[in-house]
Structures are given as structure tokens and as C-alpha cells.
Amino acid sequence: MTVVMFGLPIYLSYSTVRNGWTSKNASGAFGLIWAVLWAVVAVGGGWMFKAGQTSGSHWPIGWYAVAFIGLVAVFLAGAWAISSPEGRQQIRTGLWVFPALVLPTFTAYFGDEGHSRRYGTDVIIVLLNGVITYVWAVRTGYRTDELDQTVRQQIRMEEEEREADKVFA
Secondary structure, three states: OHHHHHHHHHHHHHHHHHOOOOOHHHHHHHHHHHHHHHHHHHHHOOOOOOOOOOOOOOOOHHHHHHHHHHHHHHHHHHHHHHOOHHHHHHHHHHOOHHHHHHHHHHHHHHHHOOOOOOOOHHHHHHHHHHHHHHHHHHHHOOOOHHHHHHHHHHHHHHHHHHHHHHHHO
């Protein structure tokens, strides 16, 4: 998750600018500020790069979760504020990614640490999260030029295969 969080300002500073969804200066400044804030939470919280390890010097998981989710909200709000209408459309259609990633992260922590949940509850939570975010993703998706091009190419390849099968049949 840490790598994903550090990837957000890179995405903001590169892809959104390249696609004309944000300005270079606003994206760069906001991305840098957000990366510093994320580093403070990740390092200060004591959870950075701690997969499978325990450490006595970390924030309680509840505080860390609030800070983590709060920073994601700050990122989304900031990206929304500096984005063009097309950029905002991209944010709307991609919102499902965050619960798809964040909920399993914290569910795994509580499952690994043996907190007071019945056995298998974490699997049910992750499964429900997967189904809900899948439906969300499908419902908010929309056709793009790239998707149309891919579909046309697939249709053309299938037609060529059918023609080749006729020749060799």
C-alpha cells in the first residue's frame, strides 16, 4: 500500500498533466505536499514496510487508519479541486479503487493479529468488498476511444481467424 500511496503524486504530476486534466504547476505542488504528508504518516505512524513484522513504536492501528484514509480523502479532494471536468470524470470513475485497496489492507491486519473476529470473517469482508467494488467499477465505467479501438481490433482478429479457418477447411 505504501508504494501505491507514493505512486499517487507521481500519477498526478505525470499522467494527469500529460492528458491535460491538470496544470503542471498545480499538480507538482499538490503532489509534493501530499507526498511529504504521506511520508509523515507512513514513517511517523511506524507502519511503513512492516508487512509480517511487529514493532512496538507505532501509532495504534485506529489512528493510523484514520490518518491513512484521511490522506486519501485529502488527495481526492485536492485532485478534484485542480482538475478539469474531464479529470473530474476520471476521479469519479476511479473512486472504487480506494475501498478495493484500503479495506483489504486493514482487514488483513486485523485478521493477522487475531483480533476479536470469528474465523473466516475477514474472507467474507474481502469477498463482499470485491463484489461491491466490482459492481461499482462496472457501473461507473464508460467507453473510451482506447476501449473502442481494442474492441474493433478484437473483432477484426476474430474475422481474420474465421476467414483463415474457411481457407484451411
